[in-house]
Amino acid sequence: MKRTAKLETLKKLSFIEKRKIRRPFTLRGREGESEIRFRTLKRADREKIREVLEDVKSFTPEEISVALSLLDETLGGSTAYRFLVATDERDTALGYICYGQAPMTSSTWDIYWIAVSRRFQKRHIGNMLLRGAEDEICAEGGRLIIIETSTKPSYRSTRRFYEKMGYRVSARIAKFYSERDDKLVYSKYFSS
Numbered sequence: 001m002k003r004t005a006k007l008e009t010l011k012k013l014s015f016i017e018k019r020k021i022r023r024p025f026t027l028r029g030r031e032g033e034s035e036i037r038f039r040t041l042k043r044a045d046r047e048k049i050r051e052v053l054e055d056v057k058s059f060t061p062e063e064i065s066v067a068l069s070l071l072d073e074t075l076g077g078s079t080a081y082r083f084l085v086a087t088d089e090r091d092t093a094l095g096y097i098c099y100g101q102a103p104m105t106s107s108t109w110d111i112y113w114i115a116v117s118r119r120f121q122k123r124h125i126g127n128m129l130l131r132g133a134e135d136e137i138c139a140e141g142g143r144l145i146i147i148e149t150s151t152k153p154s155y156r157s158t159r160r161f162y163e164k165m166g167y168r169v170s171a172r173i174a175k176f177y178s179e180r181d182d183k184l185v186y187s188k189y190f191s192s
């Protein structure tokens with residue numbers, strides 16, 4: 001990488017790191033400014049999150065219904081899943097992450113779902129959501145985070161995102177999802 005390009009990347013990264021995770025930040029785009037905020041799940045998010053899950057065009061109807069069932073369990077009082085929701089200034093959900101401690105492990109956590117509405121993708125909201133989850137996991141003594149995904153070409157962008165966020169492929173299970181779709185297990189270790 002050229003020195004100037006490297007400097008630019010470092011500047012950009014330190015800018016992101018300096019933003020306090022889960023504090024509001026302003027997105028500037030052609031359509032004006034939006035103030036992005038982070039909070040936990042509310043009942044009113046269900047419909048908007050369903051729209052986000054449909055909008056990203058990555059998920060099958062079955063996957064969307066599983067994603068929503070995790071929401072429903074949580075809204076019903078289950079503590080198995082945690083949610084961090086990104087909203088605009090009108091408190092409308094634009095994206096979210098769902099994670100939880102892996103059952104029967106001492107400090108391993110799973111990221112179950114992450115999605116950002118297409119219009120707001122590649123503008124660091126996914127970064128903030130994942131880092132928000134990582135912060136909370138680390139604060140609770142978590143030392144390993146696992147994310148499973150598919151090798152389908154439509155997930156290329158998602159795999160790049162995980163790699164950018166410091167996750168590495170720890171395992172690959174051939175033909176897991178279908179004859180032509182393997183499962184990739186991404187992991188990231190944190191020192192305790």
Ligand SMILES: CC(C)(COP(=O)(O)OP(=O)(O)OC[C@H]1O[C@@H](n2cnc3c(N)ncnc32)[C@H](O)[C@@H]1OP(=O)(O)O)[C@@H](O)C(=O)NCCC(=O)NCCS
Nearest residue numbers: 056114115116121122123124125126127157158160161164
């Ligand atoms: C994956 C997803 C959550 C990422 O959210 P996002 O808000 O678009 O990601 P960010 O803008 O925060 O990107 C974070 C970093 O990853 C990089 N990145 C994101 N998409 C990328 C791509 N397609 N290619 C290369 N890098 C990419 C960004 O450039 C950024 O790096 P930087 O900090 O050096 O600039 C979002 O794209 C999404 O909802 N995808 C569809 C749903 C999905 O596949 N979910 C996961 C399966 S459960």
